[in-house]
Amino acid sequence: MNAEDSATPSSTIAVGSTADGTDRAPAPDAPGSGPVVRRAGLNGTLLAGLGVLAFSLTFPSTAWGLESFGPWSLVALRSLLAAVIAGGVLLTTRVRVPERRHWAGLAVVAGGVVVGFPLLTTLALRTSTTSHAAVVVGLLPLTTAVFSSLRTGSRPSRAFWTAAVAGAGVVIVFTVLQSGGTLSAGDVFLFGALLVCAAGYTEGGRLAKAMPGWQVIGWALILTLPLAVAGTALALTYEPVRLTAHGVIGVVWVAACSTFFGLYVWYRGMAEIGVARASQLQLAQPLLTLVWSYFLLGEEVSAAAPVAAVAVLLCIAATQRAGRAGRER
Secondary structure, X not given: OOHHHHOOOHHHHHHHEOXXXXXXXXXXXXXXXXXXXXXXXXXXXXXXXXXHHHHHOHHHHHHHHOOOOOHHHHHHHXXXXXXXXXXXXXXXXXXXXXXXXXXXXXXXXXXXXXXXXXXXXXXXXXXXXXXXXXXXXXXXXXXXXXXXXXXXXXXXXXXXXXXXXXXXXXXXXXXXXXXXXXXXXXXXXXXXXXXXXXXXXXXXXXXXXXXXHHHHHHHHHHHOHHHHHHHHHHHHHHXXXXXXHHHHHHHHHHHHHHHHHHHHHHHHHHHHHOHHHHHHHHHHHHHHHHHXXXXXXXXXXXXXXHHHHHHHHHHHHHHHHHHHHHHHO
16 A cells, blocks of 8 residues: 555545645435545544644744754754654655656745744744744744745635734734834744745645645645755754753754654544644644643743733634635635
């Protein structure tokens, strides 16, 4: 059995959701279709939820990793270890090499999700707390919606964009107030991370129509392997290394769980329950990160941080409802 046979059951996806991620009810006369949809929906929700849980620990793990490695070393090691894991999985399952026409899109995914977002957020965490970064990055679903609209030509409703702008306003006001009235260098890095990650998510979603989503991130990691090897060798030469238990755990987590495993289960879950339903699960990510920051790092979460996080989640939830209403009409 090859990877195309085992990666994602096509029959389940066809029954459970449409190509754009909206739910679709099976034909009433389809034998056994009800139980298949229910099992697929439960399994997909669990997989996507597991991905969100892995993502929510990325910032605290990165903060731990910075105890042992410099920012450039940490990002290079993260990409290198994740690429080795991805290469092993792709080789073991004997997945076919993507067609040449897909490599440009994979390069965008690699630049945004594998290199750009980890590097910019790691640089930001040198001066920003993880709780602060979590609230800012809570804007990622809205940023991705903008990129998706521009890339695919979709036209969300006015209610959708009203909620999106409100969420953006909350994030901007929060970052300015927390930075003493001006944007810090860390905030600039975080907003840059939003842009490159949104581009990578959008292009990855487009490629996921041609290949399973986990293969998209797998090949994107392989594409960055030469850069990761060179970057690791160079960064470790110039940045000091002070190995600690926290530092080792942090770099292993962001490589194996956040970068590869988290995206693996995330894309598998999206394939089974649809993009719209899966994206709503990610609304819990900022609040989860605030919890981990408190318990794992001992950060004093300001009163404004959870308020801003909840406000952003409400705005994003409103965009989801507006999007569903528009599709129904």
